Structures are given as structure tokens and as C-alpha cells.
Amino acid sequence: xxxxxxxxxxxxxxxxxxxxxxxxxxxxxxxxxxxxxxxxxxxxxxxxxxxxxxxxxxxxxxxxxxxxxxxxxxxxxxxxxxxxxxxxxxxxxxxxxxxxxxxxxxxxxxxxxxxxxxxxxxxxxxxxxxxxxxxxxxxxxxxxxxxxxxxxxxxxxxxxxxxxxxxxxxxxxxxxx
Amino acid sequence: xxxxxxxxxxxxxxxxxxxxxxxxxxxxxxxxxxxxxxxxxxxxxxxxxxxxxxxxxxxxxxxxxxxxxxxxxxxxxxxxxxxxxxxxxxxxxxxxxxxxxxxxxxxxxxxxxxxxxxxxxxxxxxxxxxxxxxxxxxxxxxxxxxxxxxxxxxxxxxxxxxxxxxxxxxxxxxxxxxxxxxxxxxxx
Numbered sequence: 340x341x342x343x344x345x346x347x348x349x350x351x352x353x354x355x356x357x358x359x360x361x362x363x364x365x366x367x368x369x370x371x372x373x374x375x376x377x378x379x380x381x382x383x384x385x386x387x388x389x390x391x392x393x394x395x396x397x398x399x400x401x402x403x404x405x406x407x408x409x410x411x412x413x414x415x416x417x418x419x420x421x422x423x424x425x426x427x428x429x430x431x432x433x434x435x436x437x438x439x440x441x442x443x444x445x446x447x448x449x450x451x452x453x454x455x456x457x458x459x460x461x462x463x464x465x466x467x468x469x470x471x472x473x474x475x476x477x478x479x480x481x482x483x484x485x486x487x488x489x490x491x492x493x494x495x496x497x498x499x500x501x502x503x504x505x506x507x508x509x510x511x512x513x514x515x516x
Numbered sequence: 517x518x519x520x521x522x523x524x525x526x527x528x529x530x531x532x533x534x535x536x537x538x539x540x541x542x543x544x545x546x547x548x549x550x551x552x553x554x555x556x557x558x559x560x561x562x563x564x565x566x567x568x569x570x571x572x573x574x575x576x577x578x579x580x581x582x583x584x585x586x587x588x589x590x591x592x593x594x595x596x597x598x599x600x601x602x603x604x605x606x607x608x609x610x611x612x613x614x615x616x617x618x619x620x621x622x623x624x625x626x627x628x629x630x631x632x633x634x635x636x637x638x639x640x641x642x643x644x645x646x647x648x649x650x651x652x653x654x655x656x657x658x659x660x661x662x663x664x665x666x667x668x669x670x671x672x673x674x675x676x677x678x679x680x681x682x683x684x685x686x687x688x689x690x691x692x693x694x695x696x697x698x699x700x701x702x703x704x
Contacts, residue, residue, distance in 0.1 A: 472638070
């Protein structure tokens with residue numbers, strides 16, 4: 340037994356290697372949101388679509404919904420877009436925040452790609468997005484009926500993320516009211 | 517394709533020899549290309565790191581600008597995560613630099629300006645992480661490893677010295693043998 344203490348540093352080295360190996364598999368761009376369980380920061384954005392009301396932080400109150408941050412210049416958003424259209428068809432309320440984008444470009448994007456949004460606001464300066472802690476697009480917030488952020492998805496919403504994570508959370512929120 | 521490659525490498529050779537080969541023959545002469553190369557390298561050492569802070573972003577007040585630089589160097593860019601917002605060319609980093617300057621202009625302390633960004637992006641943006649429960653392992657980890665290593669060394673050392681202590685002292689016969697050998701060695 341006493342002889343085996345000789346092996347302690349090797350065992351420790353093994354632990355360190357294991358920790359590093361696990362760390363390699365993690366995506367460092369996925370940061371936890373500081374807004375979880377907190378109310379949405381206040382914003383009041385002009386419309387993306389002409390003749391539209393735009394998007395206010397208080398707009399979503401009343402029922403759980405998604406707040407999707409997108410931009411016409413964002414490639415991953417185009418990957419995500421069919422899924423958003425699918426969700427709209429299922430009746431999921433989605434608001435869009437067009438981040439660091441020209442309103443005309445954002446509007447054209449919705450014409451070209453289809454429009455999954457209930458409300459859509461243009462955040463040309465990116466300030467509303469920065470208040471939300473947005474580091475890139477797309478990002479999607481699950482907002483409850485009281486206007487509090489409950490979950491954040493970084494990157495495109497895939498059918499797996501929707502079915503496995505967001506839908507169950509949203510169903511739970513609907514029941515809780 | 518290969519023909520072009522040959523031509524290029526042939527063109528490359530003289531350039532190399534003019535920089536290093538031929539100058540070797542006249543290295544005593546001052547102002548030779550070689551001393552130019554050395555001077556250029558020396559200047560390279562003096563060069564400071566290039567910051568991405570754009571002229572349009574900078575504040576007129578040099579004191580406030582210096583504070584903004586000091587803070588900007590401590591904040592991680594969310595896009596290029598191993599760069600500070602002062603180092604990064606990402607537009608988000610530029611936005612954060614401008615916001616930071618707005619906060620300072622509005623009278624925020626350094627602490628308040630940093631907290632403004634941390635409230636939005638979390639402690640991850642701090643390149644210098646704070647000491648708190650979440651970061652205990654980070655701060656104390658090296659000390660713990662050092663302590664564990666110390667304990668290990670102590671245990672190993674005690675085991676060894678214990679073995680020496682346990683050895684019985686030399687018998688009279690052994691001592692005589694030892695003395696004889698030492699005598700032989702010192703005589704020769």
C-alpha cells in the first residue's frame with residue numbers, strides 16, 4: 340500500500356488528462372445567459388416589415404413565446420429558417436429581432452425566405468441585442484407569460500432542440516400560465 | 517505548373533543570397549544590408565501591440581480614453597474569445613468599446629462600466645476572473661496541486677529516511693573493514 344503512493348502523481352496526471360479531454364468536447368461559444376428567470380430588458384424597436392408595429396419588450400406578455408434574434412447577413416439563420424416556418428405552422432408564437440441589420444435588408448430577407456414572425460423589430464444599432472447578451476446570431480430566447488426569459492438557445496434551432504428541449508419547457512409554461 | 521514553380525524558386529534564390537549570403541563577405545562595412553536587417557529586427561522588438569480601437573471611437577479627453585483602454589483590455593470579446601475587445605476587429609467588440617466610452621462619459625466608475633457589460637454577458641467576459649465560489653477551483657487549484665505534491669514528496673521522503681533509520685548501525689567488524697578500505701584508498 341505504501342509503495343503505491345508512488346503512483347499518485349500518475350493517477351493525478353490521468354485525472355487532469357481526462358478533464359482536458361472532456362473540455363475538448365465542449366463548445367466555448369455557448370455561454371450561459373445572465374437573463375435566465377429575469378425579465379426581458381426594455382426595448383422598443385421600429386418595424387422590419389413596412390406598415391408593421393415593430394417590437395416592444397412588453398409585447399410578448401400574456402403567453403409563452405419565442406424571441407428569435409436573426410439578421411439578413413447571418414448564414415446560420417438561413418439554416419434555421421425552415422424550422423421557424425415549421426413552428427409557425429404549428430402555431431408557436433415567434434417574435435423576431437433583426438440584429439445589426441438594415442430594415443430594408445431584414446424585410447427583403449423575410450420576403451425571400453418566408454416570414455415566421457408574429458412581431459418583428461429592427462435593432463440597427465445592436466443595442467437591444469447587446470442588452471439581451473447577444474453575442475451572435477441566431478439566438479433564441481424562450482420568454483414566459485410574465486415576460487421573463489426562461490431559456491436561451493445559441494445557434495440554430497434544430498428539430499432535435501425543439502422537440503427535446505424547447506417544446507417540453509414551453510408546454511410546462513403553458514400549463515403554469 | 518511545375519515550370520512556373522521552378523521559375524519562381526530560381527527567382528527566389530538571388531533574393532535570399534543578397535540578404536544573407538553576399539553581405540556576409542562585407543560584414544565589416546557599416547550600413548550593409550545585414551545591419552539593416554538587424555536594425556529592422558530591433559525595431560520590431562520596440563513595436564507595441566496593434567490595437568483595434570478605431571480613431572472614430574476614441575474620446576477627446578485623454579484621461580477618459582486611457583481609462584477606457586484600461587477597461588477594454590480586461591474585457592473579453594464575445595466573438596473572438598481569446599482577444600480583448602480592444603484587440604478585436606469584430607463589430608460587436610467595436611459596439612462594446614463605444615458603449616464602454618458612453619458609460620464613462622456618463623460618469624460611471626471603472627467598476628460600474630465593467631459591471632454594465634458583465635450584467636449582459638456574464639463573468640465570462642472578464643479576462644481576469646473574480647474570486648468567488650464558481651472560480652474557487654480556478655484560483656485555489658494550483659495551490660492545492662502544489663500542496664498535494666508537497667504531501668507526496670514528504671511521504672516519499674519519510675519512507676526513505678525511515679528505511680535509513682531502520683538500518684542497524686555498523687558492527688565492529690564492518691567498521692574495521694571500512695577503515696581498512698579508506699586507508700587503502702587514501703594511500704594509493
